Amino acid sequence: MKYDFDKITPRRGTNSYKWDSTDDKDVLPMWVADMDFQTAPCIINALKKRVDHGIFGYTRVPEEYYEAVISWFGRRHNWQPEREWVIYTSGVVPALSAIIKALAKEGDRILTLTPVYNCFFSSIRNNGCELSSCALRYENNAFSIDYDDLEHRAADPKTTLMLLCNPHNPSGRVWTREELQRIGDICIKHNVIVVSDEIHCEIVHPGYKYIPFASISEEFQKHSVTCISPSKAFNIAGLQIANIIVENEEWRQRIDKAININEVCDVNPFGVIATIAAYNEGGEWLDQLLQYIHANYLFFKAYCEEHLPQLPVAPLQGTYLAWMDCRQLGIPSEELEEELMKNAKLWLNAGSMYGREGEGFMRWNLACPRQFVKEGLERFSSFIKKR
Known part of the structure; x- marks a missing residue:
């Protein structure tokens, strides 16, 4: 790939809503729907040129x-x-x-x-x-x-x-x-x-x-x-x-x-x-981004099928937000979100925030370097095994 989506750009301490909404520096946030990738270089360059104008x-x-x-x-x-x-x-x-x-x-x-x-x-x-x-x-x-x-x-x-x-x-x-x-x-x-x-x-x-x-x-x-x-x-x-x-x-x-x-x-x-x-x-950058996000989803899906078969993941046709059926755990979504934050240092979205039909589900943000996807899954899996 021409663009490096594995690159980790630290966001904590930048007033990031995703990363700085908790004081716990050990929490891995995979919740709110923004990406942990730098935007397309053509956008960065255009913004730099505008900033140089100074007004x-x-x-x-x-x-x-x-x-x-x-x-x-x-x-x-x-x-x-x-x-x-x-x-x-x-x-x-x-x-x-x-x-x-x-x-x-x-x-x-x-x-x-x-x-x-x-x-x-x-x-x-x-x-x-x-x-x-x-x-x-x-x-x-x-x-x-x-x-x-x-x-x-x-x-x-x-x-x-x-x-x-x-x-x-x-x-x-x-x-x-x-x-x-x-x-x-x-x-x-x-x-x-x-x-x-x-x-x-x-x-x-x-x-x-x-x-x-x-x-x-x-x-x-x-x-x-x-x-x-x-x-x-x-x-x-x-x-x-x-x-x-x-x-x-x-x-x-x-x-x-x-x-x-x-x-x-x-x-x-x-x-x-x-x-x-x-x-x-930005078309070329976007095309490569989509390839990377899809590969993240395939990695996520394969891991869940092997290690978390009791928690099916809905087929991801669009968006970078995976929807996991956690109802077999018997834990209300909001309670599960809190327990994951406290005990697994992992922040996901409780499905119940999307309406009563989302109760028992959790939403994962896969728009991040694959290292984060792997780490999030390992933290989640370890949490499940300890319950």
Whole structure:
């Protein structure tokens, strides 16, 4: 490989949320979804050039930014939104909150497939709306959609939006065209707007293909809002940049107003520069990153099959977040998280934070040098054997 993903870059003591949220220096953090790899050299070089200028005032977003976003999705994902459909903001979570504020009213129900990214719950709650949870089926260590329940919930007159996670966090599913088609058909039939969080869209494993929801048809594009960001793929979440793609002009105006009401309409110059560099020059680096993450997953899977066969790991189709079924241990997820922190010096995410359907599961972050994956597994396995 041209890029060295085995390299360990110390993060403790850098005010890293992942590494510095505990005072215990012996804890190995494999929880929050950022990577322990340095970002692409093209991004670092672009940022260094900007830092050398030495003035960091208010920034405007140039046309080059929009061109980079549109070109990337056209080249990589066969979807080329129009320039005027793009609204930039400081992150996907602020984007989701603004979209709910713009397109739903207090008391509306927001539909989603659970277990799901925990900030979906807070974005719904903070806007005075109610969660309508369609539980994913989990059978034979595989997740699928209960379309009967989905349609039942979409048909509820109080349901106005569906938050879709594509690819899905934490199950690791990459929804197929057929699955997305059925979701869209149900939502359009019942006049439910699909808001698709596609922040993990670049992290897809061999044999699977990310399909932008809005790319499926003109009708889907008109009845949906898409949230994207280079933050997960290029490990630049701290630069706080994301985009909302929406064709419907009326919705776009309402979302733009909500972004201003929520005061998330300004972005910093580093996020803009990093996005341009990532989308214009970062393809080769990303391709090699994906190879490394997939190899991490294969290592993780093989270890679990040999040493932890009683704890199945869901097939990882997308994201770098492995989902482990720990229900046979008979320990509530939050308690298991605490015990692992205390006794194994290992920090994982409790599955229960992603909804009641996640109880008994644990989420592992595999976006790190393989040495960390090996060490985390050994600590976990040793902890299990001692119980």
